[in-house]
Amino acid sequence: ILTEIPTELCHFVSLETLNLYHNCIKIIPDAIVNLRMLTYLNLSRNQLSSLPACLCGLPLKVLIASNNKLGSLPEEIGQLKQLMELDVSCNEITTLPQQIGLLKSLKELNVRRNYLEVLPQELVQLPLVKFDFSCNKVLVIPICFRKMAQLQVLLLENNPLQSPPAQVSNICHLNLHTADSGFQQPEPQDPFLWDCPPTSCFPFCIHIQAALSQI
Numbered sequence: 612i613l614t615e616i617p618t619e620l621c622h623f624v625s626l627e628t629l630n631l632y633h634n635c636i637k638i639i640p641d642a643i644v645n646l647r648m649l650t651y652l653n654l655s656r657n658q659l660s661s662l663p664a665c666l667c668g669l670p671l672k673v674l675i676a677s678n679n680k681l682g683s684l685p686e687e688i689g690q691l692k693q694l695m696e697l698d699v700s701c702n703e704i705t706t707l708p709q710q711i712g713l714l715k716s717l718k719e720l721n722v723r724r725n726y727l728e729v730l731p732q733e734l735v736q737l738p739l740v741k742f743d744f745s746c747n748k749v750l751v752i753p754i755c756f757r758k759m760a761q762l763q764v765l766l767l768e769n770n771p772l773q774s775p776p777a778q779v780s781n782i783c784h785l786n787l788h789t790a791d792s793g794f795q796q797p798e799p800q801d802p803f804l805w806d807c808p809p810t811s812c813f814p815f816c817i818h819i820q821a822a823l824s825q826i
Contacts, residue, residue, distance in 0.1 A: 679702055
């Protein structure tokens with residue numbers, strides 16, 4: 612089991628894939644910037660409390676940092692223009708930086724089991740196909756999320772949502788996982804449901820799957 616990333620490892624400048632899964636690494640060395648060909652990095656199940664800004668200078672397409680002790684993401688995260696998948700689930704993140712909206716290639720975002728209370732509106736700028744923010748503390752889905760036309764899978768169970776997610780009601784072909792979300796049946800005048808048919812909280816194009824929580 613590694614407690615730190617060996618300096619020698621950062622000399623492999625042609626390295627494209629690096630899997631450091633399930634170690635006891637607490638710090639990412641600045642020398643990792645030498646891995647200028649690195650496109651896949653798995654840091655899951657370590658003891659990281661932060662991700663260094665220098666990491667955002669790599670040509671990463673996949674970054675997995677789940678099951679660590681991350682309290683936040685660096686503002687420089689927006690520099691990862693080629694990033695297609697970001698998994699920071701099972702951490703201690705309380706907010707997402709606005710710069711996350713600059714990840715123009717991001718297709719999958721997993722922030723499951725953190726401490727998020729608010730979803731930044733900048734997320735609507737992303738070409739997300741799958742978004743998992745289940746097991747957080749989110750109360751409201753921003754209305755602008757209805758513009759996320761490419762979104763196909765949205766997992767939001769185990770959040771204290773105050774209203775059903777009518778904000779995504781005009782997105783076609785969406786698999787919406789809502790089990791155990793805690794929202795109450797809203798009154799007809801609820802502003803979050805202004806665009807929904809009077810007989811249903813969800814239009815026909817949304818397929819609701821009562822997914823069991825997979826904690």
